[in-house]
Amino acid sequence: MELENHTRESVAQLLRSHGINPTHQRIEIGFALFENPQHRSADEILAMVNARHTETSKATVYNTLKLFVDKGMVRELIVDPNKVFYDPNTSAHHHFYEVATGELTDIPAAGVHIEGLPQLPPGMVTEGIEIIVRTRPGR
């Protein structure tokens, strides 16, 4: 799954299917995320989008990433004290986080089970459950 070869066209479709008006900048930002799906910081995206020649401002990158998150097109990963990472893979999964290098690796949710979590406080709804396994070069 998710092995599609993304083109600007397919990204535009993806945007539309999430109720997002596909503007030039949004397509470029989406393309940067989905072309070669990785965990990216806002700064990386900004650099990727402007690699050839400047075409998108910092504010737009931040606005757009927030929009993508709101519309459920990408996921936010809060795992590093310095920067937020954006994860184009929105299917349920968890992460290894290599503390020394900052490297993130997916853990497919299939097969992982969590048992014994307490009830939520009344009136609260789960927005997401994230397991982070912090690792470091060993022993």
Next chain:
Amino acid sequence: MELENHTRESVAQLLRSHGINPTHQRIEIGFALFENPQHRSADEILAMVNARHTETSKATVYNTLKLFVDKGMVRELIVDPNKVFYDPNTSAHHHFYEVATGELTDIPAAGVHIEGLPQLPPGMVTEGIEIIVRTRPGR
């Protein structure tokens, strides 16, 4: 457990027992964390320590919190994109995170089981496993 009424004296003991030389500032910072144990940001600690009159600099608060983490006296929580929280409770446990308010609540690890996590890459060691249940006022 952990219901001790902490005094400056008992905090000094705690520091010594973690191999930390108990200076005036370190005791005050430790006291701020353990007196009424909550999840605190560095800024909060700074404010608490200097509430009566200035006695500790920003740099010392950051240095000291890092030292406490290294020595295993408190735990770092990376859960909010803006700030790191410091958790005086180092026993294994997980967290609810109320996204709207930023409120953190403990989930005791007793009774929670995780199954099916894949092997670590060779040469890697687990530094910690954290489950974060993000919640919001619901439906």
Next chain:
DNA sequence: ATTAGAATTTTGACTTTGTCTAACTCCTGC
């Protein structure tokens, strides 16, 4: 074609969190 209005983007200043360096203070053992 024209134009009003909405949506989007930009610029650049600003805020917040955290880091760094060099100087300074304090403590300890001699």
Next chain:
DNA sequence: GCAGGAGTTAGACAAAGTCAAAATTCTAAT
């Protein structure tokens, strides 16, 4: 008392992200 190390300080700095106002682009109706 003094040298040396440990700890602390001020303040400048850096990085990530936010914000408001102006500028641009898009849309749809005249």
